Amino acid sequence: MKLKRNTMLLLLPGTVLLILFLFLPLLSILFPTFFNEAFTIGKYVEFFKDSYNLGILWRTFKISMIVTIICVILGVPTAYFMSLTSKRTRSLLLAVTLFPLLTNSVIRSFAWITILGKNGVLNSFLLSLNIIKEPVGLLYSEFAIIIGTVYLFLPILITTVLGVLDNIDGDLIEAAQTLGANYFKSFTKVILPLCIPGILVGSMLVFTGTLTAYTTPQMLGGNKNMMLATMLYQEASALGNWTNAGVIALIMIVVTLLVMQIFNIIANQFDKRGEDENA
Amino acid sequence: MGFVELKNIDLSYDGSKYILKDLNLTIEKGELVSLLGPSGCGKTTTLRIIAGLINPNSGSFIVDGENLTNVPVHKRNFGMVFQSYALFPHMTVFDNVAFGLKNRKMDKNTIKEKVGRILEVTDLSQFAGRFPKQMSGGQRQRVALARALVVEPKLLLLDEPLSNLDAKLRISMRTEIKRIQQKLGITTVFVTHDQEECFSISDKVAVMNNGDIEQYDTPENIYKYPSTEFVARFIGFDNFFNVEKANYHNYKDIFGHQFVIDYEDSRTQAVATIRPDDIQVVPEDSNMNSIKGIVDVRTFLGDSYQYEIKTELGKINVNHKSEKPYQQGDAVYLLMPSNKIILV
Structure with missing residues (x-):
């Protein structure tokens, strides 16, 4: 596509902003991680040698994966249901879905603290029903991080998938039904395959979002269940070690880019449907 | 069944x-x-x-x-x-x-x-x-x-x-x-x-x-x-006007024009209609099935001309093939063949 020079000018303000306030500061942080008198990748080797660091990297990856899977399992049927409802019900449901996004993530995490804490709503409830004898430590665990993050990112997956479902021609479902497919089959054979690209995009947003999330792991995970973002903050803020923070930052960037690339490749596979070849 | x-x-x-x-x-x-x-x-x-x-x-x-x-x-x-x-x-x-x-x-x-x-x-x-x-x-x-x-x-x-x-x-x-x-x-x-x-x-x-x-x-x-x-209109009939039965196949419109209509119908009052293609444009009046009109609008359809003709019965649409088209303001007579008029 050929763009006119005037059109390219529209990109200028954004580009300048990004270069001045994102790329340059990023470089100034990353630069020292490769230099210790001469060029070296020693800092990175050091990072990967430490089993504590690897544990955090693995936990971050694992939690991101679990959160993404849970969001897909919960979000896709919800989005499908919403796509079938009438316009009014649907805007109501959409408002409910998006409502959590209107509150600050600190407040949302606090809500989960009151729910999951030792004296929290959930424990009191289970105690009163005599299901448990003593309060269980739900808070400050991977479980708490997962719940909080799913809550955080589910709306994003739902809205992304809903957008894709809306673009699926309603005739396709009816066609599937006239050809003998019941509701379940027309969903699995027609709708699901068609919204896989959308599910992948949503998953990518959830995955990278979880991977880089800070507030929720910090507030619900505690110090035992550190993730990359919380470790980065600790290195920089508490320990004042900006070089190590830079190392973690680059690792997070690389992992995020890698994951996005993988998702893109898979999405393209599904989205092909013969468009590349000519009729 | x-x-x-x-x-x-x-x-x-x-x-x-x-x-x-x-x-x-x-x-x-x-x-x-x-x-x-x-x-x-x-x-x-x-x-x-x-x-x-x-x-x-x-x-x-x-x-x-x-x-x-x-x-x-x-x-x-x-x-x-x-x-x-x-x-x-x-x-x-x-x-x-x-x-x-x-x-x-x-x-x-x-x-x-x-x-x-x-x-x-x-x-x-x-x-x-x-x-x-x-x-x-x-x-x-x-x-x-x-x-x-x-x-x-x-x-x-x-x-x-x-x-x-x-x-x-x-x-x-x-x-x-x-x-x-x-x-x-x-x-x-x-x-x-x-x-x-x-x-x-x-x-x-x-x-x-x-x-x-x-x-x-x-x-x-x-x-x-x-x-x-409705059906008549939808499939291309046009030119609707009220007629009253005199006897047999003889009908009159409200102005007294006489029409012979072959269509079998027992009603005394009916609406007559004819396709624009079936109306003939003739230079002279004939006693039956004919009314006088003035060419109002002419459009070219390719193989024929369509005329909108002002008559006592209102506007009548006619498709007519002719080497020399009629001009706006020309006086013409419209002949409606008895076998082409139907009653609805």
Whole structure:
């Protein structure tokens, strides 16, 4: 596509902003991680040698994966249901879905603290029903991080998938039904395959979002269940070690880019449907 | 009793405004029946009720003696071709066509054989591995038809299947549809707003208006003898005027012009109508079936001119072929042959 020079000018303000306030500061942080008198990748080797660091990297990856899977399992049927409802019900449901996004993530995490804490709503409830004898430590665990993050990112997956479902021609479902497919089959054979690209995009947003999330792991995970973002903050803020923070930052960037690339490749596979070849 | 029976079908979404009101339709086995009407007349709705995509508020739907009113879409075993074709974009032509057979849990070899045969009939064999996006409109149309036919449906439902094709392809496709329909002897309901298309392939036509069938007859009868003013207008009659019977086939309009009308009708008051093509423009007055007028507007239609002529009866539209066209303001006489006027 050929763009006119005037059109390219529209990109200028954004580009300048990004270069001045994102790329340059990023470089100034990353630069020292490769230099210790001469060029070296020693800092990175050091990072990967430490089993504590690897544990955090693995936990971050694992939690991101679990959160993404849970969001897909919960979000896709919800989005499908919403796509079938009438316009009014649907805007109501959409408002409910998006409502959590209107509150600050600190407040949302606090809500989960009151729910999951030792004296929290959930424990009191289970105690009163005599299901448990003593309060269980739900808070400050991977479980708490997962719940909080799913809550955080589910709306994003739902809205992304809903957008894709809306673009699926309603005739396709009816066609599937006239050809003998019941509701379940027309969903699995027609709708699901068609919204896989959308599910992948949503998953990518959830995955990278979880991977880089800070507030929720910090507030619900505690110090035992550190993730990359919380470790980065600790290195920089508490320990004042900006070089190590830079190392973690680059690792997070690389992992995020890698994951996005993988998702893109898979999405393209599904989205092909013969468009590349000519009729 | 017919092969397909729609009995007293009512449909309303709010209980007060009826989309279909007491609709009755009988279709014999092997017939191709068209539902013809302007947009909003309920023809597509009727088809969707037949398909099971909409449930009527009341009434029953019977096929081959079996009451299907409450049978869900996927158990009806009908084939439907959608206006948009509704081909599955993520499946090849082969998989699109095989979809219905797979739902019927047939084994792989049977599916392969059946799909192969129908692709041959629809002239698509070389495209089996293609995706819908790689095909032209006419080819997609044939895939949609093949997909609907391969399941050997009891009924074939076509919802304006030709409206997305260009004029030339439309004509060859409708012949194709007729050929396949006759060859397989499959009972077919065809929805269209195009009267030429509908007349050319239908055994019977149901002209619909405001959620009801105005006339249900063979294309020839509808073309020659529309039973209501609406049908007459829809199929190209024009120039409506009131007449009163004097005796036998002799009629008078309100100004006393005399008309001989061959059409058999027992009423004393009726509305006469004639197609613009059937009116002759003559230079002199004759006693019967003729009125005087002044040329008001002339438009060129290619093979003829259309005149709007001011007369005592109001504006009369006439299509007339002549080497030397009449000019605006010319006085002319319009002759309406007795066998061309009908009463509605």
